Amino acid sequence: MTAPETRIRSVPMGEGPSGPAPKSLSTARIGIYAFLFISALFFLLPLYVMVVTSIKPMEEIRLGGIFALPTTVTFEPWVKAWSSACTGLDCRGISPGFWNSVKILVPSVICSIFVGALTGYALSFWRVRGANLLFAALLLGAFLPYQVFIYPLVRIYSATGLFSTIYALVLTHVIFGLPVMTLLFRNYYAGIPVDLFKAARVDGGRFFSIFFRLMLPMSIPMLVVALILQVTGIWNDFIMGLTFGGLANRPMTVQLTNLVAPTEGEIAYNVNMAATIMTAAVPLIVYFISGRWFVRGIAAGAVKG
Amino acid sequence: MKQRPIRWSVYAGLTPAILIVVFAYIGTIVWTVGISFTDSRMLPVARFAGFNQYIRLFGTERWLTSIQNMVIFGVLMIGISLVLGFLLAVALDQRIRAEGFLRTVILYPYAISFIVTGLVWQWILNPTLGIEQTVRGWGFESFRFDWIIQKETAIYCVVLAGVWHAAGLVMAIMLAGLRGIDPDLWKASRIDGIKPWRFYWHIVVPILRPSFISATVLLSLGVVKLYDLVLVLTGGGPGFSSDVPAKFVMDYLFQRQNIGLATAAATTLLITVLCVLTPWLYAEYFRAEKRKD
Amino acid sequence: MSSVSIRNLQISFGALNVLETLDLEVQEGEFIVLLGPSGCGKSTLLNAIAGLLDITEGQIWIDGRNVTWAEPHERGIGMVFQSYALYPRLTVEGNLSFGLKMSGMPKAEIARRVLEAARILQLEHLLQRQPAQLSGGQRQRVAIGRALVRNAKVLLFDEPLSNLDAKLRTELRVEIKRLHKSLGSTMIFVTHDQVEALTLADRVAVMHKGVIQQLATSKEIYQRPINRFVAGFVGSPQMNFLPGTLVRRENATCFRLRDGSEVNLTGYVFSRPFADGQAATLGIRPEQALLRPSEHQHPDRLEAVFTIEEPMGPDTLLWGTLAGESFSVRISSDQTPVIGAKTDLYVNMAQASLFDEAGDRL
Structure with missing residues (x-):
């Protein structure tokens, strides 16, 4: 016993077990691990297939299928996918799509977050007539199928000369990003004490000065969440890019579908999969870097009224 | 009350939102609904045609198939994702080794676009390239797994890819819910000697009701909007056996050049969503109002 | 024979010793209060007695049985939590009977016990309510009732009154004391509130840094504190x-x-x-x-x-x-x-x- 001398042990240790209960790996626990292991395989399978196939030469794919590990590793498919794979007669690979996506992404993300934050701020702090109605309309907008809006938007863009331009795409992303962005910031601002806002009013703050000087700097966590949400969302968009982008502004997702579309001759699966990984890379990198913030974005986007 | 000049800046701040709601939402919906009551084909015409387009729509086998597919996909994808996502969350909540790694692995599909998801699964399920080919290569010459090229089963391939994409989302929502449960409740159940699975079934599932609801809403949005995934996974085929309403509308708008029928289909979709959504939004909104008091 | 006996108990989380070699003998029917500032190890000790966390060394005996490795429900204890920990979406009756039902007890016996507990705690008229419809004081009475129906010889209380307002706290405190008088069961009660400790306890164990500084009657603790910590912690304004x-x-x-x-x-x-x-x-x-x-x-x-x-x-x-x-x-x-x-x-x-x-x- 290592107890201090001054302490008198009143009752000695008795018979039977002492110390920590022995840990045994119960069947239930083995079952849990097995379930998780199999699930992990299921979720990893597509990523595995893509990566493995993209670094195999075609002969190996022909012989061993897409699941076997490569015996020779080649990065040629990646190079080809990026810069020389053909879509019809255009043999520039998927890189033009990548740059198109970047050109669409940057202004769309900035504009949609800004408008969403501004609207959320106005709706949560300034009691204006019709605010509830506006909010309800926005909320509804988050749920409606795009197909209802698409045809008239095509006509409007054509009439205004915006069709097939980057502007049309940016505007579209602002329009359809607004509900979630507004909701996100409105809920966030709802958690900021009204007294803070009142103090700013008393100090002579106006609508825009309070927004830019006080609220926007305070919303950095939400701005990060919004950024993650919008970058992945807009990068992954297909239908808007397909409908409004025209030939010149095809985003990467649209370009990818054209690239992998069956053509005459043998399908270069390794090139196709390399192009697919590249298309998935941006949101995946965002996901891996952001970690828990990504989950927070999901929770915030989970539309809790 | 006296109108102060400061109000104008508020409306100035709300202008983008107001414009978007008025023109991009309400305006376009009215326009779309309007066209659906005309006999427009390639271009919109103002000739009123009553419910003709709707009658034609529900006489179109392809539309009926796509509705049926949406129901099959919706019920199965949501059901399986909820169950799988919940079980995964529960498993991850058992003080598991490598929890962070597993969480990352389970959720990453949600970060990937439907286009990529569809392409990969199309390759894996492709009988001449993927699983069937590989298993045959192992010597099981008669092995068959060609759901994706069979009319009856193609839609289930869409379900599979959909579950792969969405189960992680459910897991994340459920895990957040589980972590929010009062730890004393677990202790109380251990003192009461309640078996863990009973505790989960009788106590945890009811507590997580809000999580189940928001996961369901989130997933159903994906069901109605389902388009890209089908386009690249099955192309709606074989034939139009795995077609879905969103794809039906897009095809009739831009390829078949029958905007009357397409807008009628879009309007039907809209009404369906509104019917399902309004009660839920109303309840949610009402509850939020009560909480404020 | 003592009712609860802690022998040479040591608990550490990693390198951190939360409880240093600790001994405690609780007599049958005794009301012991573990008092101390937050982080002193009092809740850890209570949870160890309940079997809710792993111990590093030592033994725990309850009612003459070595329960060191026993599951919480095998230890013959009932426990009341600070957050009440009522099962949501079950009625009061459901909360009281849930554990018994799950253990397969005959329905008649369950009903008898539930009614008995409800009578003691004056919950009869609330049996069909949901926890959300109850006041804080009522919820905590239900939580106590859930511990009572188990007919446990030892009742553990983990800061049960901390979430209540001052008036309710006083009322429930008196009620718990009355309960102890009428049931005669052993009670171990954790609190950081010295008034609760001094008024309720037969003996108070003042804890600090994982060590019981002094274990004595309320009077002794107040009048003859064994060290400066106890002297300073008990009494308001401070000594x-x-x-x-x-x-x-x-x-x-x-x-x-x-x-x-x-x-x-x-x-x-x-x-x-x-x-x-x-x-x-x-x-x-x-x-x-x-x-x-x-x-x-x-x-x-x-x-x-x-x-x-x-x-x-x-x-x-x-x-x-x-x-x-x-x-x-x-x-x-x-x-x-x-x-x-x-x-x-x-x-x-x-x-x-x-x-x-x-x-x-x-």
Whole structure:
């Protein structure tokens, strides 16, 4: 016993077990691990297939299928996918799509977050007539199928000369990003004490000065969440890019579908999969870097009224 | 009350939102609904045609198939994702080794676009390239797994890819819910000697009701909007056996050049969503109002 | 035979020792309160007794059985939590009966026990309500009821009153004491509230840094604190501490304060020998310093200056300084204090406390 001398042990240790209960790996626990292991395989399978196939030469794919590990590793498919794979007669690979996506992404993300934050701020702090109605309309907008809006938007863009331009795409992303962005910031601002806002009013703050000087700097966590949400969302968009982008502004997702579309001759699966990984890379990198913030974005986007 | 000049800046701040709601939402919906009551084909015409387009729509086998597919996909994808996502969350909540790694692995599909998801699964399920080919290569010459090229089963391939994409989302929502449960409740159940699975079934599932609801809403949005995934996974085929309403509308708008029928289909979709959504939004909104008091 | 016996218990999380080798014997039917600031290990000890966390070393005996490795529900205990931990979406009746149902007890027996618990806790009219429809006090009564239906010999309370407002807390405190009287079961109660501890306990265990500092009756804890921690933690306002030195005189022992003045210690019972000139701290509780000497004691004078007077209703608190140290005194409200000028104070040294430099009682 290592107890201090001054302490008198009143009752000695008795018979039977002492110390920590022995840990045994119960069947239930083995079952849990097995379930998780199999699930992990299921979720990893597509990523595995893509990566493995993209670094195999075609002969190996022909012989061993897409699941076997490569015996020779080649990065040629990646190079080809990026810069020389053909879509019809255009043999520039998927890189033009990548740059198109970047050109669409940057202004769309900035504009949609800004408008969403501004609207959320106005709706949560300034009691204006019709605010509830506006909010309800926005909320509804988050749920409606795009197909209802698409045809008239095509006509409007054509009439205004915006069709097939980057502007049309940016505007579209602002329009359809607004509900979630507004909701996100409105809920966030709802958690900021009204007294803070009142103090700013008393100090002579106006609508825009309070927004830019006080609220926007305070919303950095939400701005990060919004950024993650919008970058992945807009990068992954297909239908808007397909409908409004025209030939010149095809985003990467649209370009990818054209690239992998069956053509005459043998399908270069390794090139196709390399192009697919590249298309998935941006949101995946965002996901891996952001970690828990990504989950927070999901929770915030989970539309809790 | 006296109108102060400061109000104008508020409306100035709300202008983008107001414009978007008025023109991009309400305006376009009215326009779309309007066209659906005309006999427009390639271009919109103002000739009123009553419910003709709707009658034609529900006489179109392809539309009926796509509705049926949406129901099959919706019920199965949501059901399986909820169950799988919940079980995964529960498993991850058992003080598991490598929890962070597993969480990352389970959720990453949600970060990937439907286009990529569809392409990969199309390759894996492709009988001449993927699983069937590989298993045959192992010597099981008669092995068959060609759901994706069979009319009856193609839609289930869409379900599979959909579950792969969405189960992680459910897991994340459920895990957040589980972590929010009062730890004393677990202790109380251990003192009461309640078996863990009973505790989960009788106590945890009811507590997580809000999580189940928001996961369901989130997933159903994906069901109605389902388009890209089908386009690249099955192309709606074989034939139009795995077609879905969103794809039906897009095809009739831009390829078949029958905007009357397409807008009628879009309007039907809209009404369906509104019917399902309004009660839920109303309840949610009402509850939020009560909480404020 | 003792009801709960903790032997040589040690708990550490990684390198952090939360409980140092700890022994505790609780007699059958005894009400023990574990009192201490947050992080002192009192809740850890309670959870270890309940079997809710892994121990590092030692044994736990309950009712003559070694339960060190037993599951919580096998230990013959009931437990009440701070957050109530009621099962949501079950009625009060459902909450009381859920555990019994799951253990496969016959329905008639369950009904009997639930009604009995509801009667004791006056919950009969609430049996069909949901927890969300109950007040905090009612919820905690349900939580107690859930512990009662288990017919456990030992009831554990983990800060059960902390989430309640002051009035309800007092009411429920009395109710728990009454419950203890009528049930006669062993109760171990964790709190950081000294009033709860002193009023409820047969014996209080004051804990600090994973060690039981003193285990004694409320009176003993208050009147003869074993060290400076206990002396300072129990009592409000805090005991006044005056640093100085012990001085032997011909016929008495004196205490020399920092300002050079001396006070006669006659009447103080030393528990161990001391050296002439030894540094020490004199501890005087606010109500032990009087404005007038009482008749049958050997009073000595101390000089204080009071600056603030706080009427509290039945008594009045005076705040000021004595020999350069801040000093508070509690007087009856019919006395008129002098504010701002020197005031004589009389202390019965038999009631005071002396601590050596290490903080242990002399």
